Amino acid sequence: MTDAASLLSDLAAGRHDPRALMADTLDRIAGSDLNAVVSLRNRDDLLAEASHPRPGPLSGLPMAVKDLADTAGIRTTYGHPTFADHVPTADGPTAAALRGAGAILIGKTNTPEFGLGSHTFNSVHGTTLNPWDRTRSAGGSSGGAGAALAARLLHLADGSDMMGSLRNPAAWNNVFGLRPTHGLVPSAPVGDPVLHPLSTDGPMARTPDDLELLLRVLAPSYRADAPRAPRIGWLADWGGAYPMEEGVLALCEAALDGLADPVAPPMKASDLWTSWTILRSFAIWQKMKPLWTDAFAAASKPALHWEVERGRMLTLDDVTRASAIRATWARRFDAMEVDVIALPSAQCFAFDATLDWPDAIGGVPMDTYHRWMEVVVPASLIGVPAISVPVGFHHDLPMGVQLIARRGRDSDLIHLARRMHAARPWADRVPS
Numbered sequence: 122m123t124d125a126a127s128l129l130s131d132l133a134a135g136r137h138d139p140r141a142l143m144a145d146t147l148d149r150i151a152g153s154d155l156n157a158v159v160s161l162r163n164r165d166d167l168l169a170e171a172s173h174p175r176p177g178p179l180s181g182l183p184m185a186v187k188d189l190a191d192t193a194g195i196r197t198t199y200g201h202p203t204f205a206d207h208v209p210t211a212d213g214p215t216a217a218a219l220r221g222a223g224a225i226l227i228g229k230t231n232t233p234e235f236g237l238g239s240h241t242f243n244s245v246h247g248t249t250l251n252p253w254d255r256t257r258s259a260g261g262s263s264g265g266a267g268a269a270l271a272a273r274l275l276h277l278a279d280g281s282d283m284m285g286s287l288r289n290p291a292a293w294n295n296v297f298g299l300r301p302t303h304g305l306v307p308s309a310p311v312g313d314p315v316l317h318p319l320s321t322d323g324p325m326a327r328t329p330d331d332l333e334l335l336l337r338v339l340a341p342s343y344r345a346d347a348p349r350a351p352r353i354g355w356l357a358d359w360g361g362a363y364p365m366e367e368g369v370l371a372l373c374e375a376a377l378d379g380l381a382d383p384v385a386p387p388m389k390a391s392d393l394w395t396s397w398t399i400l401r402s403f404a405i406w407q408k409m410k411p412l413w414t415d416a417f418a419a420a421s422k423p424a425l426h427w428e429v430e431r432g433r434m435l436t437l438d439d440v441t442r443a444s445a446i447r448a449t450w451a452r453r454f455d456a457m458e459v460d461v462i463a464l465p466s467a468q469c470f471a472f473d474a475t476l477d478w479p480d481a482i483g484g485v486p487m488d489t490y491h492r493w494m495e496v497v498v499p500a501s502l503i504g505v506p507a508i509s510v511p512v513g514f515h516h517d518l519p520m521g522v523q524l525i526a527r528r529g530r531d532s533d534l535i536h537l538a539r540r541m542h543a544a545r546p547w548a549d550r551v552p553s
Contacts, residue, residue, distance in 0.1 A: 122273040122276070122424070124276070124327065124328050124331055125182065125276040125277045125326065125327075125334060125335075126328075126329075126330050126334055126412075128142070128179075128180060128182070128332075129179065129180070129182060129275060129346070129546060130509040131175075131180070132180060132182070133180065134183045134236070137529070139171045139172070139174050139180075139181030139225075139440065139535065140168055140171045140172050141195075142171070142181065142182075142183065143167055143168055143171035143181075143183055143225065143227075143486065144156050144168060145482040146183040146227070146275070146345065147161070147164055147183075147227070147272070147409055149273065149274050149483050150269075150274050150340070151426065153272060153274055154176075154250070154255065154406065155249060155250045155251075155252055155259070155268045155269070155272055155398050156231060156246065156247055156248060156250060156265075156275075157230060157231060157249050157259070157264075157265040157266075157268040157272065157274060158185045158227070158228055158229070158230055158231070158269055158274060158275070159228060159229050159230070159231050159265070160188070160195060160196040160197075160198070160229045160246075160247040161227060161228040161248045162195060162226075162227055162228055165227065167183070168540070170225050171183075174223055174225060175223040176223055177221065177222040177223030178222050178223065178334070178337070178338060178428075179219065179223045179224040179277075179338060180222075180223030181223065181225065181278060182212055182223070182225065182226040182277065182384050183224075183227045183275070183276075184194055184219055184225065184226055184227065184229050184275065184278070184279075185226070185228045185229055185230045185265075185266075185275060185278070185385060185445060186215060186216050186219065186226055186228075186230065186279055186533075187215075187229065187230050187232055187262075187263055187265070187266055187271065187279055187280055187281060188200060188229040188230060188231060188246075188259075188265070189232050189235070189236050189262070189281055189434050189496055190213045190215045190279070190281070190322070191211065191212060191213035191214055191216060192209060192212060192213070192216045192226055192229065193210060193211050193212045193216070194209075194210075194271070195209075195210060195229065196208050196229070196248070197209050197227060197229065197230060198214055198229075198243075198245045199232075199234070199235050199245075199525045200231075200232050200233055200234040200235060200236070200243035200245055200246070201234050201235060201237075201244075201245070201420065201421065202244050202245055202420045203412075203416075203417055203420055204464050205245050206353055211427060213309055214306075214307045214308060214309055214320045214322070215279050215306075215339060215472065218307075218338055218341075218504055219279065219338065219339075219366065219435040220430060220521045222545055223285075225231070225417065229265075229441070230263070230265030230266040230275075230280075231246050231247075231264065231265030231302045232260050232262045232263065232264065232265060232369060233264070233303040234421065234422050234424070234425060235405075235409075235423055235425060236261070236262035236281065236286060236320075236403075237262070237283060237422070237424040237428065237476075237489060237490070237491075237495050238262070238286070238288065238327045238424050238477070238478060239260050239262065239264075239289040239290065239467075239491070239527075240258045240260065240261050240264070240472075240476075240477065241256075241258070241260065241262065241264025241265055241268075241290075241476060241516055242474075243260050243422075243478075244422075245386045246363070248267050248474055249264045249268050250268065250474055251260075251268060251270045251293060251294065251330055251471045251474070252272040253271070253293075253294070253295065253471070253517060253518060253519060253552045253553040254261075254296065254448035254471065254517065254518060254545075255474075256474060257293075257392065257470075257471035257472060257518070258293070258471050258472055258473070258474045258476075258519045258527045259293060259294060259471070259474075260289045260291075260292070260293040260294065260467070260471065261283065261286060261290055262280075262281065262283075262286040262287070262288045262290075262406040262432075262478030263278070263282070263286050263290045263291075263298070263325060265546075266278035266279065266280045266286075266290065266325050267280075267290035267291055267293065267294035267296055267298070267338065268294055270294065270296045270325055270326065271295055271296055271327075271329055271552055272550065272552060276326075276327075276331070277324070277325075277326055277331060277351045278305070278322070278323050278324075278325045279322060279323070279324060279335070279336045279339065280298060280322070280323060280359075281323065281324070282298075282300040282321055282322075282323055282324045282501070283302075283319050283320035283469075283501065284319075284397075284401065284402070284491060284494055284498070284501055285466070285467075285494050285496075285497030285501065287300045287323045287324075287325060287366070287509070288300060288466045288467075288497055288507060288509040288523055288540065289303075289466060289494060289497065289507075289509075290325075291325055291466065291472040291482040291509035291511075291521055292466035292511070292521030292523075293467065293518075293519060293520075294519065294520075294522050294549075295511045295514075295519035295547060295548055295550060295552075296324065296325055296326065296327050296511065296548060296550065297326050297327065297328070297329060297331075297332045297508065297509065297510060297511070297542075298323070298324075298325045298332075298508070298510075298521075299323050299324055299325075299332055299336060299340040299506065299507075299508045299531065299534065299535070300321060300323050300500060300507045300532055301321055301323045301339075301340060301343075301506055301531050302504065302505060302506045302528050302530075303318040303321050303344065303406070303504030303505075303528075303531055304318065304321075304342045304504070305330060305343060305506075305529075305531065306322045306323060306336075306339045306340045307340070308321070308322065312407070312408075313406030316377065318388050318504040319400060319401060319404055319412060319504075320329065320514060321502060321504070322339060322423065323336070323339065324336045324339060327548050327549075328542065328548065329535050329542055330425065330537040330539070331462045332508075332532060332535060332538070333345065333535050336531070336535075338524070339461055343531065343532075344375060344532075344533045345520055345532040345535070346522070346530075346533065348384070349528070349533065349536070350459045350529075351459075351460035351461045351533050351537070352382075352458070352459040353377065353380050353381035353382070353459060353460070353461045353462070353463055353524070353537075354383070354384030354457065354458075354459035354461070354462045354463065355374070355377055355381040355383050355384065355462075355463045356383075356384060356386060356462050356463065356464050357370055357373075357383065357464070358370065358531070359386045359390045359464070359496070359520050360385065360389035362386065362388075362389075363390065363464075363468055363495055363496045364468060364482040364483040364484075365465065365469070365482065366468065366469040366483060366485060367466050367469055367518055368470070368515035368516070368520075369465050369467070369468065369482070370465065371515075372513045372514075372515060372520045373463070373464075373465050373512055373520070373522040374514045375512070375513070376510070376513065376522055376541060376545065377463055377522065380537075380541075382459075382539075384457070384462070387453045387454065387456075388450055388453050390398050390452075391449060392446050392449075393446070393498050393499060393502055394495060394498060395446060395474060396442075396443040396446035396447045396502060397443075397498045397501070397502050398400055398431070399439050399440060399442070399443035400432035400440070400444070400447065400488075400502075401425070401428070401436060402428045402429075402432040402435065403432050403435050403439075403440055404432075404433075405420045405425075405429065405432055406428065406429050406430040406432025406433050406435075407432070409425070409428075409429055409432075413429060415541075422516040423477075423490070424477075424490045424491075427489070427490060428441055429448060430501060436472075441546070443512045447502055447503060450499070450502060450503055451503045454499075454503060454527070455527065460527070460530070460533065461524050461526050461530075461534070462499070462524075463522055463523065463524050463525070463536070463546055464495055464519065464522070464523045464525070465520060465521075465522060465523060466495050466497070466509040466520070466521035466523040467496065467520065467521070468482050468493055468494070468495070468496050469482050469493060470516075470518040470520065471518055478491070478493060479491065479493050482550035494497070496523070497523065500524065500525045504528070505524055505525060505526060505527060505528050506525070506526050506528070506529075506530060506534055507524065507525040507526075507529040507534070508523070508534040508535070508537070508538055509521035510522050510537070510538045510541050510542070511523070511542075511547040511548045512545075512547065513545070513546075514546075514550075519535055519547070524526050524537055524538075
């Protein structure tokens with residue numbers, strides 16, 4: 122399958138028929154056993170829409186939107202049984218941007234319940250499998266998006282990232298995922314966008330050029346800077362604070378050879394975790410509070426209960442303390458003598474899809490449903506851009522390295538991804 126940029130050029134020039142592209146896309150999804158794309162629209166309606174696509178930079182391109190994002194006229198479940206038959210009447214910002222750019226929305230990509238946990242399973246649509254090993258997880262919460270890209274079911278995919286949800290599934294599916302600077306991609310005008318900038322939408326793709334193409338659609342204010350050679354600091358396992366499965370660090374170190382130098386951890390990982398878990402639980406409880414009836418709670422999975430129970434017990438002093446830790450980390454990150462820090466995108470390779478989450482990494486027990494994802498917290502906590510770049514395979518399972526830059530330096534990360542992809546084009550590899 123060609124890259125998105127080339128395909129869109131062919132569509133615009135009349136060298137490729139959008140109706141034929143739609144038929145081929147729907148056939149590939151129908152023949153897939155990954156359960157990555159769900160809530161598909163009627164085939165005849167989609168073929169009719171493809172016959173007369175809207176103009177724009179994505180004109181005629183079939184796309185499925187993550188099932189956390191509202192899509193007018195298309196079932197949007199958030200992975201929760203209460204919303205199994207929910208069909209929004211209006212698009213959210215991401216769907217609106219895609220439609221406005223001429224994309225044809227064919228359905229949704231699967232996600233865990235309300236995006237909690239980096240393993241895409243829910244009681245509405247079931248489990249999304251990893252195209253590199255169908256006994257393993259595709260990651261999450263943008264797991265459907267990552268698997269669909271890797272399996273060549275889609276050319277581009279949107280995702281969202283609160284705690285690594287654009288980075289972990291990108292690593293496990295051998296594609297690129299960018300968590301943009303918080304605020305670069307417009308979000309729905311609800312809640313306080315300053316107090317808790319934890320989650321953001323962003324692009325996933327199989328090439329850095331495609332990633333930037335979709336970023337321009339999702340974030341009209343994005344402007345690419347001229348390429349430069351940023352100084353990269355390799356933080357590995359944060360001085361031993363983050364347990365790593367064997368093979369993860371070796372792949373990342375090999376990919377960064379000649380690009381990065383080791384640096385010491387600038388702050389205690391335990392402080393970042395304390396701040397993160399408080400702010401995350403507080404934000405989730407505030408979002409869930411209007412929905413939290415006995416019936417809704419009874420239909421919800423344990424991870425959501427864990428967050429809600431923690432969130433409802435928090436005090437103003439707790440939130441103030443967590444915010445102070447976050448402010449300290451932001452200052453220390455800005456004061457570092459490197460422009461980019463590098464960490465693995467995940468602490469383990471894709472695990473058994475029948476598990477809820479891994480109970481241990483490297484012999485170290487995981488004490489929460491998301492502790493095994495702790496390596497993504499440094500970027501998420503302060504809303505800075507982070508990209509996952511494929512770095513190769515260990516026992517046929519892919520991994521990625523996470524590059525984290527200062528606010529507004531998103532294009533530096535895309536330039537770095539281009540450089541690494543040109544040197545070692547791991548993302549060109551196709552699963553069997």
